[in-house]
Each structure stands twice: as C-alpha cells, then as structure tokens.
Amino acid sequence: MAAVTRAAQAVMLSVLGILMLRIGLTDEHLRYVQPWMRWGVLATGALLLLFSLAYLWADDEQEQHGHHDGHPVPLSAWLLLAPSLVVALVAPQALGEYVAERRANVTPAAPIAYFEPLPAADPLPMKVSDFVSRAQLDTEQALTGRTVTLTGFVTREGDAWHVTRIGINCCAADALAWKVEVAGADAPAERSWVRVTGQWRAVTPDPTASPPTPIVEAASVTSMEAPRNQYE
Structure with a gap:
C-alpha cells in the first residue's frame, strides 16, 4: 500500500x-x-x-x-x-467588468489632505486610480484645465461608458476597480482597450452623497491592444 x-x-x-x-x-x-x-x-x-x-x-x-x-x-x-x-x-482571464460593477471607485473614508504636484507633461499620462482620487479628494483641484491620457478597458452603465482599470495590492483576491465616465465620444466595443485623451469635467460635490463618478471630456479615443499587465 x-x-x-x-x-x-x-x-x-x-x-x-x-x-x-x-x-x-x-x-x-x-x-x-x-x-x-x-x-x-x-x-x-x-x-x-x-x-x-x-x-x-x-x-x-x-x-x-x-x-x-x-x-x-x-x-x-x-x-x-x-x-x-x-x-x-x-x-x-484577468479580472474585468464583474469586479468593476461591484468594487468601483472605493475611496478612503477621510479626505486626503495632500497630493504631490502634477508633472508638467501635456497630455499627462495618468493611472485611472490616480485620476479618480484626484477628482474626488484633491481640494486644490489640480486637474482643472489639464489634459490627461487614461488607459483602460471599456465598461457600460446605461447610456454612459467608462474607461476602467482594475487595481490589486497583493493578489486578485483584494482587487478594486476604478472607472471614469467618458463624455463627448461614441462608446467603443465593451471590454475593448482604449486610450482616452481629454480634460476633467469639474462638478460641485454633494456633501450628503457619495462622490460621483469622475467625468473626462474626451478629445480623442484610440483603440489599443490589451497591455501585458492589465492591473494597475
């Protein structure tokens, strides 16, 4: 035996x-x-x-x-x-829209008091997670008037579409999603990868409600291949 x-x-x-x-x-x-x-x-x-x-x-x-x-x-x-x-x-496959629907744009409970100054590059490549954090928590509103480039996959919510990215700290089990609504451009195919260049649309936050999904006014939307590492 x-x-x-x-x-x-x-x-x-x-x-x-x-x-x-x-x-x-x-x-x-x-x-x-x-x-x-x-x-x-x-x-x-x-x-x-x-x-x-x-x-x-x-x-x-x-x-x-x-x-x-x-x-x-x-x-x-x-x-x-x-x-x-x-x-x-x-x-x-890598995590995608399922996580995006359930764990999108989770921000710290307390506002972040300080952000590093943004680089002078124009357009400025940014992580989707960094853009969301700046849009929701940066009291200096450093994104105002800046042209940025965001890279991610396409998700839909009703008539709106988003450039979305999944982030992990250690492994896929702790994954979070970050998404930015794209305005001024037709929606590409869902789950396709795109590079969006545009400017943040500032909104007046409602202190009694959850922070709204940030919006970028698109100047251009370019299709691309999925990156080697699909997580931020």
Missing part, C-alpha cells in the same frame, strides 16, 4: 509544482498576483517538485528495507487536483 500512497502523493505534488512553474515562467502570473511576486510563485513550484521527489525517494527506501506502511490515497484527495487541472487546461 505504501508504494501506491507515496506515488500518488508524488503525482499530486508534481502536478501542482509544474503548474506553479508554468504560471511563474509566463505572463499568466500577472492575472493573479503583482509582478514582484513572480519569484515566490517560481520558488513554490520548485519546492513542490522537490517534495514530490522526496516522497519517491522515501518510497524507494521503504521498498529496499521491506517496509509497507501507510494507506491508499482516497478518492477525495485526488479531487484536490481538479482545480489545478482546470487552471492548466482553461486559464482564466
């Missing part, structure tokens, strides 16, 4: 290890974690493969000494491989 048990454990660990190495060696890891965590994914995959070899080595040692202890791996344990096989065969 031990040989079956050890071999089964080695198979499960090796499958997980190979999957982790594949994710870490390709851009697939960018769908799950921040780029700097790639080395952790690779290290985990390598350790799992080492553990699988250790199980096989222990099994050989027991065979040589005539020991046969342990129990066969139950079917429920093999089911642990199912998620790994699904990821291996059907890689999920």
